Amino acid sequence: MADPAIRLEGVTRDFGAVRAVDDLSLEVPAGIVFGFLGPNGSGKTTTIRLLLGLLEPTKGRAQVMGLDCVRQSEEIRTKSGALLEHTGLYERMTAHDNLEYYARIWQLPDSDRKARVRELLTDAGLWDRRKDIVQGWSRGMKQKLAIARVLIHRPSMIFLDEPTAGLDPVAAAELREHLAELATREGATIFLTTHNLSEAERLCSQVAVIRKGKLLAAGKPETLRAGDGGAKAEVIGTGFSDVLLDAMRARPEVASIQASDGRLLIDLNGEASLAPLVSLMVKAGADIEEVCRVRASLEEAFMTLMEEGE
Amino acid sequence: MMRDVLTVMWKEWRDMPILRGGLKGGIVGQVIFIGILGVFLPYTTGREFVTSGMTVFIAAWGPFVMTMSLSADAFAGERERHTLESLLASRLSDRAIMFGKIGTIVCYAWGLTILMLLLGLATVNIVHGHGKLLMYPTAIAIGSPLIALLISTLLSSLGVIVSLKAATVRQAAQTLSLIFVLVILVPMLGMVLPKAWIARLWNWVGRVGLSGVIATVVGVLFILDVVVLAIAAAKFKRSRLILE
Numbered sequence: 001m002a003d004p005a006i007r008l009e010g011v012t013r014d015f016g017a018v019r020a021v022d023d024l025s026l027e028v029p030a031g032i033v034f035g036f037l038g039p040n041g042s043g044k045t046t047t048i049r050l051l052l053g054l055l056e057p058t059k060g061r062a063q064v065m066g067l068d069c070v071r072q073s074e075e076i077r078t079k080s081g082a083l084l085e086h087t088g089l090y091e092r093m094t095a096h097d098n099l100e101y102y103a104r105i106w107q108l109p110d111s112d113r114k115a116r117v118r119e120l121l122t123d124a125g126l127w128d129r130r131k132d133i134v135q136g137w138s139r140g141m142k143q144k145l146a147i148a149r150v151l152i153h154r155p156s157m158i159f160l161d162e163p164t165a166g167l168d169p170v171a172a173a174e175l176r177e178h179l180a181e182l183a184t185r186e187g188a189t190i191f192l193t194t195h196n197l198s199e200a201e202r203l204c205s206q207v208a209v210i211r212k213g214k215l216l217a218a219g220k221p222e223t224l225r226a227g228d229g230g231a232k233a234e235v236i237g238t239g240f241s242d243v244l245l246d247a248m249r250a251r252p253e254v255a256s257i258q259a260s261d262g263r264l265l266i267d268l269n270g271e272a273s274l275a276p277l278v279s280l281m282v283k284a285g286a287d288i289e290e291v292c293r294v295r296a297s298l299e300e301a302f303m304t305l306m307e308e309g310e
Numbered sequence: 311m312m313r314d315v316l317t318v319m320w321k322e323w324r325d326m327p328i329l330r331g332g333l334k335g336g337i338v339g340q341v342i343f344i345g346i347l348g349v350f351l352p353y354t355t356g357r358e359f360v361t362s363g364m365t366v367f368i369a370a371w372g373p374f375v376m377t378m379s380l381s382a383d384a385f386a387g388e389r390e391r392h393t394l395e396s397l398l399a400s401r402l403s404d405r406a407i408m409f410g411k412i413g414t415i416v417c418y419a420w421g422l423t424i425l426m427l428l429l430g431l432a433t434v435n436i437v438h439g440h441g442k443l444l445m446y447p448t449a450i451a452i453g454s455p456l457i458a459l460l461i462s463t464l465l466s467s468l469g470v471i472v473s474l475k476a477a478t479v480r481q482a483a484q485t486l487s488l489i490f491v492l493v494i495l496v497p498m499l500g501m502v503l504p505k506a507w508i509a510r511l512w513n514w515v516g517r518v519g520l521s522g523v524i525a526t527v528v529g530v531l532f533i534l535d536v537v538v539l540a541i542a543a544a545k546f547k548r549s550r551l552i553l554e
Contacts, residue, residue, distance in 0.1 A: 052399050054552045078401040088396025090325055097324055104317040105400050149396075159399075 003066055005030040005157060005189040006051060011060035013046055013213075020046040022213035023060070028206070030065075033183045033190040035204030035221075037197065043213035044193035045085060048159050051191070052082055065157055078106075081150035082159040087142045088149075089134050095121065095145050096130040099152055106153035120148035124178070140171030144178065151186060160192045164199060172199070179203060233274055235264040235281070237288040244284040253277060265294075314402050318410020319417070322384065326418070344422060347372060348429035352437075359434050360444045363520055365427055366527075369454035372426055373419035373462040374493070378486045380418065381469025384411045386482035389473075389551075398548050408470060408546045412539075415466040416459065423458040453524035460531035463539065465489075470542035474550065 006028035013021040021043045028034045049055040053073020062069040103113040121127040124144040164172040208218035253272035258265045352359040388394040476482035
């Protein structure tokens with residue numbers, strides 16, 4: 001099995017009396033988009049800073065691409081690209097010069113530098129605006145330019161700290177699309193922090209949930225969703241008598257039933273089949289209009305984890 | 311390391327001309343400053359401008375004024391404009407960032423000071439030369455550029471130390487201007503120092519001459535530069551910059 005791109009082993013980081021990251025252990029496989037989810041102040045940004053070697057852990061050990069985050073932080077930064085809390089753009093400089101600066105920082109050869117800057121500005125739809133001073137740009141345009149800057153040296157590890165924060169829905173959707181394309185094209189590992197769960201659901205093949213510095217859950221989004229009480233089914237119709245509901249509650253497929261105004265919400269045990277339940281309802285004289293399985297969203301799973309963590 | 315220092319300098323030059331009130335405003339301000347010290351002062355002073363210690367004064371004063379606002383902007387400005395963290399997350403070493411920024415400020419302030427000294431020499435020769443070529447004495451010709459270089463380095467290194475603690479460019483500039491005020495107060499020491507000390511000082515100046523005074527100033531500035539630069543390098547650390 002390939003080495004993970006990121007490995008955290010019991011990492012703790014204190015700021016005085018405040019514990020920002022608490023005994024965090026996590027592995028992120030290489031080549032995927034990994035979502036690091038949590039509410040504001042949960043320790044997401046501190047974790048990125050620890051992984052980039054900008055901060056040292058109080059306890060524990062962290063590795064990125066097999067490199068130690070304390071002793072080999074310079075090598076990690078050389079192989080990584082990071083878009084942190086702010087875009088970090090030089091607003092008094094042109095878009096082209098912003099990319100040119102970072103291309104020089106990563107010592108791209110002259111010929112490659114020009115081609116790479118052009119390629120990234122074109123991909124971001126900013127080539128025609130390359131000579132503009134960045135200052136007057138919209139937040140969405142700045143964010144696209146900042147992502148282009150992150151990619152300038154073709155990093156194998158990319159850290160994105162809330163890349164769509166503060167963007168309007170249209171700009172956020174555009175940026176998400178852009179990120180999804182990048183993930184496929186560049187083939188890098190992307191470590192993305194967000195508190196936007198639909199964003200994580202769309203982009204990430206694995207996620208972890210953190211709260212008050214502690215890891216609450218980690219895995220594939222579908223695994224986390226399944227963890228939120230298993231499958232559910234919704235039945236719409238009439239004639240759901242108390243006798244019928246009691247009979248259904250006695251069935252092994254059913255964990256619980258909530259009935260309200262011609263609608264039943266059934267919590268199923270595992271991935272139980274709905275057919276015997278439908279048959280039972282029909283036999284009992286219920287008039288059924290619609291039966292559908294309800295998938296729990298990542299948001300519901302996340303909210304459940306937050307409540308459990310209280 | 312040298313390539314990284316030059317990369318930081320490349321960016322600093324690009325970011326500098328529009329520093330205060332745009333390209334035109336910046337150039338006009340510099341032209342007025344250079345005009346006063348490099349043309350007007352030698353024009354009104356005459357031949358003595360070349361032979362007296364006035365050039366040493368320009369060599370010290372010029373970089374002093376030019377370095378302060380630049381060093382406040384170069385370091386505290388990165389934090390205020392939220393560009394520092396992205397820079398620290400890059401492959402650049404702490405030293406490359408620091409020396410790149412100091413190098414730019416020193417080159418700028420030193421270059422303009424040399425320009426002022428050359429302009430002063432040209433002005434005196436044109437207006438007061440009467441067909442004879444006037445040149446700076448050797449001590450001034452060597453000492454003035456050295457003093458300008460050492461003062462630029464000293465102040466930009468102080469700028470690093472001050473900027474580490476300053477949240478904004480304004481705060482850094484205010485702290486650095488306190489140093490400016492302290493330097494202005496130095497000549498006033500003459501009024502409070504015992505007369506015997508003053509007499510002994512003049513005695514020493516008379517004994518060693520202008521070249522001796524310049525050599526002493528260069529020596530003291532060199533030691534100060536080494537000490538302050540070492541402190542700045544020790545304090546300019548990623549983990550510290552992230553937390554400050």
